[in-house]
Amino acid sequence: MQQAIIGFHLDEEGHWVADLACGHAQHVRHNPPWQNRPWVITE
Secondary structure, three states, rough: OOOOEEEEEOHHHHEEEEEEEOOOOOOOOOOOOOOHHHHHHOO
């Protein structure tokens, strides 16, 4: 379900976070960090 954005703030690492009308928050990242997971590509 989509929620209205009622504001923004920076988290402790300096990343923007949207404050949602439902009381939750959602990170707003254009370049999300990649995670190395070698077990996904190895036998």
